[in-house]
Amino acid sequence: MKVKKKLHLWYTLTATGLKTRTIYRASAWMASFWGMVTFLIQILIWRSLLGAGARFGTTFEEMLTYLMLTQIIVFLINSSAGLQIRALVRTGDISVYLLRPINLKTLLFFDDLGKNIFQAIVVTLPICAVLAAYFGVVLPQDPLVYLYVSIMLLNGMAMLFLYRYTLGLVSFWFVENPFIEWHFQNIESIFSGAVLPLWLCPAWLAALSQYLPFRYFTYEPLALFVGKSELSVANNILIHQYIWLAALFALERLVSTRAMRKLTLQGG
Amino acid sequence: MIDVKELYKEFKVFQRPDGVWASVKSIFHREYSIIKAVNGVSFHIDNGEIVGYVGMNGAGKSTTIKMLSGILVPSSGSLTVNGIIPYKNRVANAKNIGVVFGQRSQLYWDLPVIDSFMLHKRLYDIPNDVYAENVKHFTDILQLGNFIHQPVRQLSLGQKMRANIAISLIHNPPVVFLDEPTIGLDIVAKAAIRDFILEINKQRGTTFILTTHDMNDIEHVCQRLILIDKGEIRYDGSLNNFKQSYGEKYILTCQIKEFKAVPQSELFYIEEKTDEKKILLFGDKSKISVSDAVNYVMKAYEVVDISIQESNIESILRQIFTQ
Numbered sequence: 250m251k252v253k254k255k256l257h258l259w260y261t262l263t264a265t266g267l268k269t270r271t272i273y274r275a276s277a278w279m280a281s282f283w284g285m286v287t288f289l290i291q292i293l294i295w296r297s298l299l300g301a302g303a304r305f306g307t308t309f310e311e312m313l314t315y316l317m318l319t320q321i322i323v324f325l326i327n328s329s330a331g332l333q334i335r336a337l338v339r340t341g342d343i344s345v346y347l348l349r350p351i352n353l354k355t356l357l358f359f360d361d362l363g364k365n366i367f368q369a370i371v372v373t374l375p376i377c378a379v380l381a382a383y384f385g386v387v388l389p390q391d392p393l394v395y396l397y398v399s400i401m402l403l404n405g406m407a408m409l410f411l412y413r414y415t416l417g418l419v420s421f422w423f424v425e426n427p428f429i430e431w432h433f434q435n436i437e438s439i440f441s442g443a444v445l446p447l448w449l450c451p452a453w454l455a456a457l458s459q460y461l462p463f464r465y466f467t468y469e470p471l472a473l474f475v476g477k478s479e480l481s482v483a484n485n486i487l488i489h490q491y492i493w494l495a496a497l498f499a500l501e502r503l504v505s506t507r508a509m510r511k512l513t514l515q516g517g
Numbered sequence: 518m519i520d521v522k523e524l525y526k527e528f529k530v531f532q533r534p535d536g537v538w539a540s541v542k543s544i545f546h547r548e549y550s551i552i553k554a555v556n557g558v559s560f561h562i563d564n565g566e567i568v569g570y571v572g573m574n575g576a577g578k579s580t581t582i583k584m585l586s587g588i589l590v591p592s593s594g595s596l597t598v599n600g601i602i603p604y605k606n607r608v609a610n611a612k613n614i615g616v617v618f619g620q621r622s623q624l625y626w627d628l629p630v631i632d633s634f635m636l637h638k639r640l641y642d643i644p645n646d647v648y649a650e651n652v653k654h655f656t657d658i659l660q661l662g663n664f665i666h667q668p669v670r671q672l673s674l675g676q677k678m679r680a681n682i683a684i685s686l687i688h689n690p691p692v693v694f695l696d697e698p699t700i701g702l703d704i705v706a707k708a709a710i711r712d713f714i715l716e717i718n719k720q721r722g723t724t725f726i727l728t729t730h731d732m733n734d735i736e737h738v739c740q741r742l743i744l745i746d747k748g749e750i751r752y753d754g755s756l757n758n759f760k761q762s763y764g765e766k767y768i769l770t771c772q773i774k775e776f777k778a779v780p781q782s783e784l785f786y787i788e789e790k791t792d793e794k795k796i797l798l799f800g801d802k803s804k805i806s807v808s809d810a811v812n813y814v815m816k817a818y819e820v821v822d823i824s825i826q827e828s829n830i831e832s833i834l835r836q837i838f839t840q
């Protein structure tokens with residue numbers, strides 16, 4: 250009974266997040282359009298770089314699959330929790346969120362989920378359907394790959410959310426100075442392979458990324474999917490993900506308990 | 518029910534320097550000052566009381582309410598609401614309270630009012646029958662019917678406020694904090710909200726703490742008054758006692774035919790406005806009754822017109838704060 254109620258609440262929160270997005274259908278379509286344009290430009294650059302054959306150890310088809318999946322996945326497991334907390338703290342509207350009898354983390358997580366589902370349906374899927382139909386993609390044969398990739402992506406989503414959420418809590422300390430988190434966001438996008446797949450990055454950068462959590466968000470599952478890493482290392486990656494998850498969770502607990510003491514609510 | 522002892526809240530405020538060079542310097546070294554928003558406040562509130570929490574701008578009212586709501590951690594002191602320490606147990610406390618911040622809305626901006634109600638039904642786990650009854654009841658007395666299916670961003674200030682008050686009570690909380698629930702509302706809307714508070718209090722024995730700058734709200738709704746000034750409590754007691762302990766003052770304004778030399782008395786004070794042919798008599802019921810004072814001026818002058826202005830909370834407060 251209790252579980253059922255919880256699920257019902259989570260469902261309502263997700264639906265609410267999704268509904269608030271549907272208001273902005275028009276802007277979602279515009280985002281879809283521009284997403285398509287920038288994506289197309291990226292694809293064309295790669296095509297001219299890679300030509301017909303493989304270079305830098307990558308074929309155009311692999312690259313295309315990677316880019317396309319990044320698009321889908323990044324939107325699917327995206328989290329605006331950090332940005333949202335920062336905005337709420339600055340305006341003082343965080344007080345309204347904290348009045349509700351629920352963990353701020355849970356509230357924002359399902360809000361993200363609702364947004365992501367909407368984003369995936371309205372923006373990402375149409376883009377990819379069109380592009381896949383035109384260029385064609387390579388898909389893995391082994392069903393085990395799909396299983397591993399799904400688990401890794403779920404883990405990646407939890408990691409990404411925890412990371413962004415914790416970063417958002419940091420704004421409780423820096424109401425007057427939002428740039429601290431901005432640096433962290435940039436570090437994240439470089440080391441997560443969102444800017445450039447890590448297999449193409451300079452060796453030192455790739456080596457450094459081994460010691461950071463970011464590559465386990467989306468890069469590792471995608472690399473497995475497009476065949477840039479082997480199933481033999483998949484378990485190893487999962488272990489890394491769980492270690493990082495535990496670490497991020499511990500960090501979040503640590504920051505959370507201190508954050509409330511630090512919070513000074515803005516405005517009357 | 519609500520217990521507050523020696524409650525303090527200090528804010529560290531950084532000084533924003535003027536000028537470019539000073540701004541650059543402030544990156545490395547910043548001056549700050551401490552604001553004592555709530556400075557040793559204590560009070561006890563029983564079940565079913567309606568308490569007016571009153572003071573000037575910046576007195577510390579909202580800061581106190583935020584601490585009682587569990588969203589702001591006190592610098593020191595102790596407080597419990599329904600036996601729960603709000604800041605240590607925010608979620609448990611939130612289930613027991615309803616809060617309205619007149620300056621903010623709890624409703625989802627883009628969604629119809631009813632959607633926010635539904636979300637609260639799930640959040641507070643409100644049984645179906647209670648929910649249905651409350652929605653119907655609140656819709657009736659607060660007249661939400663016309664706009665309950667409209668997105669919140671389209672609503673007027675008064676409509677939004679009524680919806681916010683309704684949502685804060687939809688889970689039948691035993692304690693409700695209303696921080697300026699009548700701000701910016703017209704007289705009809707204010708009256709509706711006052712009646713609503715009284716009715717809910719009578720029906721359910723709900724405890725209310727109400728802050729407002731409209732003393733009519735206080736006179737209509739509250740039995741008890743807590744007066745806060747610069748973070749400290751200046752008065753805590755019944756509304757009637759408040760009026761009495763600050764003297765039952767009144768002013769007689771008399772239009773007269775002509776001035777005469779009238780001796781001042783120790784019982785009252787007379788101000789003469791020669792060019793307007795008026796006198797103002799400042800009296801105090803503990804020294805001389807209104808009828809005696811009227812008799813006195815009627816004898817002393819040839820009075821054309823007379824009006825009596827009795828003191829109310831507002832005039833008393835003005836006296837206290839302009840001293």
Ligand SMILES: Nc1ncnc2c1ncn2[C@@H]1O[C@H](COP(=O)(O)OP(=O)(O)OP(=O)(O)O)[C@@H](O)[C@H]1O
Binds near residue numbers: 513530553554577
């Ligand atoms: N987040 C904050 N940071 C710094 N100072 C604050 C903060 N919040 C409140 N203060 C200060 O604390 C004092 C009390 O503020 P509070 O909002 O409690 O006043 P109030 O009694 O509600 O006033 P009003 O009638 O104007 O709403 C004010 O001097 C205010 O400047």
Ligand SMILES: [Mg+2]
Binds near residue numbers: 517578579580
């Ligand atoms: Mg206030």
